[in-house]
Structure formats: structure tokens, C-alpha cells
Amino acid sequence: MIHLKSVDLKKEKVASLVIPVCEDKTVFDDEIIMSLIRKAKKFKEFKGDKNDEVTFYDLAEVKAERVIFIGLGKLEKIDREAMRAATGKAVKALIKKKLSNVLIAVPVAKKINMEMTSLLEAMLEGAYLGNHIFDRYKNEKKHTPVKKIDFLVKPDETRKYGRLSSRVYTICQGTILAREWVSMPSNDKRPERFARSIVALAKKENLKVTVLGEKELKQKKFGAIMAVAAGSRSKPRMVILEHNPKGSKKAVALVGKGVTFDSGGINLKPSAGMEEMKSDMSGAAAVAATLITAAKLKSGFRVIGILPIVENMPSGNASRPGDIIKTYDGKTVEIGNTDAEGRLILIDAISYGIKKYKPRTLIDMATLTGACVVALGEKIAGTFSFDDKLAEDIILSGRNTHERCWRLPLTEDYKELFKSDFADLNNMSSTRYGGAITAALFLSEFVKDTRWAHIDIAGPAYAKKESSYCGAGGTGFGVRLLCDLLDKL
Ligand code: BES
Numbered sequence: 233m234i235h236l237k238s239v240d241l242k243k244e245k246v247a248s249l250v251i252p253v254c255e256d257k258t259v260f261d262d263e264i265i266m267s268l269i270r271k272a273k274k275f276k277e278f279k280g281d282k283n284d285e286v287t288f289y290d291l292a293e294v295k296a297e298r299v300i301f302i303g304l305g306k307l308e309k310i311d312r313e314a315m316r317a318a319t320g321k322a323v324k325a326l327i328k329k330k331l332s333n334v335l336i337a338v339p340v341a342k343k344i345n346m347e348m349t350s351l352l353e354a355m356l357e358g359a360y361l362g363n364h365i366f367d368r369y370k371n372e373k374k375h376t377p378v379k380k381i382d383f384l385v386k387p388d389e390t391r392k393y394g395r396l397s398s399r400v401y402t403i404c405q406g407t408i409l410a411r412e413w414v415s416m417p418s419n420d421k422r423p424e425r426f427a428r429s430i431v432a433l434a435k436k437e438n439l440k441v442t443v444l445g446e447k448e449l450k451q452k453k454f455g456a457i458m459a460v461a462a463g464s465r466s467k468p469r470m471v472i473l474e475h476n477p478k479g480s481k482k483a484v485a486l487v488g489k490g491v492t493f494d495s496g497g498i499n500l501k502p503s504a505g506m507e508e509m510k511s512d513m514s515g516a517a518a519v520a521a522t523l524i525t526a527a528k529l530k531s532g533f534r535v536i537g538i539l540p541i542v543e544n545m546p547s548g549n550a551s552r553p554g555d556i557i558k559t560y561d562g563k564t565v566e567i568g569n570t571d572a573e574g575r576l577i578l579i580d581a582i583s584y585g586i587k588k589y590k591p592r593t594l595i596d597m598a599t600l601t602g603a604c605v606v607a608l609g610e611k612i613a614g615t616f617s618f619d620d621k622l623a624e625d626i627i628l629s630g631r632n633t634h635e636r637c638w639r640l641p642l643t644e645d646y647k648e649l650f651k652s653d654f655a656d657l658n659n660m661s662s663t664r665y666g667g668a669i670t671a672a673l674f675l676s677e678f679v680k681d682t683r684w685a686h687i688d689i690a691g692p693a694y695a696k697k698e699s700s701y702c703g704a705g706g707t708g709f710g711v712r713l714l715c716d717l718l719d720k721l
């Protein structure tokens with residue numbers, strides 16, 4: 233757990249005290265801390281540069297057993313993300329040293345040109361998210377998370393920012409939930425089981441839960457979802473989570489792509505990197521975690537999460553290239569490529585969401601195209617919308633949480649590219665260029681006049697390597713962004 237604390241460093245015993253140090257400016261006003269920093273800066277090993285770190289033991293000025301100084305770099309370069317990285321790295325260093333209690337000193341916000349709320353938010357996020365370890369499949373647990381992380385603030389600030397700190401904590405828990413789901417191997421999250429796991433947690437938070445099983449999906453004519461699921465021995469599910477606070481009116485609907493494994497189907501993917509396709513349910517994980525978090529936070533806004541969950545496998549029952557299916561909406565689609573399965577399950581979920589809930593706004597989040605990763609790299613999500621305000625709001629939220637989004641165009645003339653000779657549409661474009669755009673345009677054919685945005689998270693949902701406040705595997709991308717966004721829509 234994370235707490236804000238006000239401590240007399242001269243009198244109270246602290247196991248580890250972490251002090252962030254700016255290279256070219258004093259960012260504290262506390263005399264003791266300032267004198268400690270002067271001491272550290274006397275040594276040429278430590279300047280306060282970005283990756284500098286030095287530990288002192290048994291200093292006379294304070295009762296802390298050890299004081300760990302971490303560099304923030306030059307003032308000009310310090311922003312919210314730098315603070316997340318700093319506390320994330322500090323916590324990771326503590327984990328490596330097997331230290332279990334820490335007190336992290338919070339600089340004076342004004343001195344780094346930040347609002348106290350965003351400074352605290354960033355420092356708490358970095359520390360809490362950096363403390364997450366995914367090791368449930370290892371018999372030998374090499375590392376354990378830090379048990380107690382406290383933040384050193386002024387006496388009047390512990391209560392003033394108490395609510396902020398518990399909100400950040402809850403949102404980070406949601407992010408970690410999404411990370412764990414994404415990192416989990418596909419044999420432990422086949423659709424029935426992944427759905428059950430979502431339902432169990434959602435019910436605990438009193439969300440309204442509806443699950444459509446294979447029978448209902450067939451009966452209600454979810455032709456696209458059934459076609460993608462056909463090759464797998466696991467049956468598809470559609471999970472719907474509703475957060476219905478009293479008195480709220482029109483809902484925001486969030487749709488998340490839930491492919492628990494994407495082998496490509498009959499258009500089998502090449503083997504290099506195929507294991508990463510366990511992450512093809514990252515959209516569903518982010519949306520489910522966001523709903524659970526919104527319920528915990530008792531958000532005043534009505535939110536509905538719609539999660540089509542399937543496994544895309546080749547088999548004697550699998551859909552074939554050239555097959556023509558009838559979607560929930562009634563339009564027919566020729567399956568040009570069984571590996572373009574995400575857009576198929578999404579259009580059925582989107583059509584259903586719009587018909588049943590008539591949302592004011594619908595946002596879908598999906599690991600949809602490799603083309604989006606080619607365009608924007610592995611850390612930035614593609615964002616599409618006909619609505620400038622909605623696109624802008626998403627981008628701003630992404631800037632707040634450092635889950636970066638970049639808008640790409642929805643150019644009408646590209647719709648030519650997925651015409652079919654035999655059906656209303658083809659799920660495959662006739663060119664390999666502009667694949668992120670054609671996929672988004674394909675979805676747009678099913679949104680009618682609903683205010684809609686699509687976020688392609690194929691790049692940032694999964695990390696091959698660890699970074700300052702995230703381990704290798706699922707990143708939980710989208711949870712913090714959506715939590716930030718929901719309050720604004
Ligand atoms: N799940 C993939 C997209 C993906 C690629 C996610 C890389 C994460 C990392 C999606 O279902 C897919 O296979 N897309 C195809 C579409 C193509 C067949 C039109 C792609 O991007 O190659």
C-alpha cells in the first residue's frame with residue numbers, strides 16, 4: 233500500500249529514504265534534505281544526472297539507515313514522465329537490493345514548475361507500477377515487491393492529498409490487472425476462462441454483468457464472431473459490463489478486442505514472434521480493468537464495456553479465405569484473410585453495443601494491425617475519429633498519462649480498397665499499404681451516426697523488454713488513459 237506521510241527525519245527511524253535530486257537546481261525547501269543533497273553532490277560520482285544513483289549509510293543528520301539519492305537530470309527536462317521513471321527506477325533498485333520499506337521525498341512542486349497534484353500522481357504511479365512483478369509461473373521467486381512505499385510530504389498535505397493518492401492507487405491496481413491478464417499465457421485464458429475471470433472480478437465490484445455464450449451468439453446472429461471462433465475448440469463469449477450510477481443519463485460504450493490467441497487461423501502467421509499473440513486480448517483487458525476501476529472509484533458516469541472474446545485457430549472447422557459471412561448488422565463480409573479477425577469480432581460487438589445501448593460515445597480499443605506498429609512504432613497508439621473533439625480529448629488524456637496517442641486519418645476514398653466482388657465488404661484490403669487506416673475505415677462502416685473513436689494499441693500493449701516502471705509483457709496500456717478520459721467525456 234502507498235501512503236503520504238509527514239516524518240521528522242531527525243527523530244523517526246526509516247529503513248530507506250529516497251531523495252530525488254535535480255542536476256542544476258534545488259527542488260526542496262527542507263533544510264535537512266537540502267544539506268543531505270549538498271553532501272551527495274560533493275562526490276564526483278553523483279551530479280544528479282538522469283541515471284545517477286548513490287547510497288549513503290548511517291548519516292549523522294537523519295535516523296534513516298540509508299539514504300538513496302536518485303538523479304532527475306536538468307530542470308528543463310523534468311516532466312511528469314521523468315518523475316514516473318525516477319520513482320519507478322528507485323523502486324526497482326530497492327527490489328533488487330531486497331529492501332522492503334521505503335520513504336520517498338516529494339520535491340516542492342513549484343520548484344519544478346508542476347502542480348502538486350500532477351507531481352504526486354506521477355510519483356505514485358511510477359512507484360506503484362514499478363513495484364509490480366509478474367512471476368506467478370516461476371517456482372523460484374527471485375524478487376519480491378517492496379512491502380511499504382511511503383511518500384514524504386508536508387504535514388498539511390497528508391490529508392489534503394489523501395484522496396488523490398487512493399484514486400491513483402486504485403487506477404494503478406486496474407493497470408496491473410490488465411498487465412497480468414495480457415502476460416498470462418493463452419492456455420490459461422481461453423475464452424470461457426478469461427470471461428469467467430472478468431465476470432468474477434466485475435461482480436465483486438457490483439457491476440452489472442451479462443454473458444452471451446455460444447448458443448446466444450448463434451441465436452442472435454453474431455455471424456462475424458462465430459466465424460472467427462469456428463476453428464477453436466474453445467467457445468466464444470461476449471461479456472458486457474455495466475457501471476450504472478444513479479441519475480446518470482447517456483452512456484459511454486467501450487469495446488475491447490478479446491482474441492485470447494491469434495494464430496492467424498487458416499492464413500497462419502509466421503512462427504517468429506507468434507507467442508506474442510497471447511496479447512491480442514489487450515483491448516478487452518484494458519476495457520474490463522477500466523470498468524472495474526470505474527466501479528471502485530464510484531465514478532458518476534455511466535459506462536458500458538463490451539468484450540467479444542474468441543480464440544483464432546486453424547482447424548477442420550475453421551473459416552476459410554473466401555468464405556462469406558453475415559454480420560450481426562446484416563451486412564455480408566467476404567473473409568479475404570482469416571488473420572484480419574479483429575475487425576470481424578469488433579464490428580459485431582460495435583453493432584450490438586449501438587443497437588442495444590444507444591451510447592452517446594463509443595470507443596473501441598484493439599491490438600488491430602501490424603501496420604499501425606510500422607507507422608508509429610511500439611510505444612504510440614493510433615487514434616482514429618471523425619470527431620475532432622473526441623480525438624483531441626483522447627490525445628490529451630494520453631499526454632496526461634504518457635500513454636501516447638497519435639491521430640491518423642480516416643480518408644473516405646480508401647474505402648475502395650476493401651470492396652468485395654461477391655459480398656458487401658472484404659475484411660482484407662487489396663493493398664498492403666495504409667493497413668491501420670483501412671482497418672479503422674472497415675470498422676467505421678458499422679458505427680452509423682454514433683460518435684466514435686478507435687484506438688489501435690498493437691504496438692504499446694505489449695513490451696518485449698522491461699522499462700522504468702513496467703516489466704516485460706503486458707503494459708496495461710489504456711487503463712490510465714480511459715480512466716482519465718471518462719471524467720471528461
Ligand atoms: N492481432 C493482429 C495485429 C497485431 C500485430 C497485433 C502485431 C500486435 C502486434 C491482427 O489480428 C492481425 O493479424 N492483423 C493483420 C491484418 C492483415 C491480415 C490485414 C496484420 O496486421 O498483419
Ligand code: MN
Pocket residue numbers: 494496570571572573574
Ligand atoms: Mn490476426
Ligand code: ZN
Pocket residue numbers: 491494512571573574599600
Ligand atoms: Zn489479431
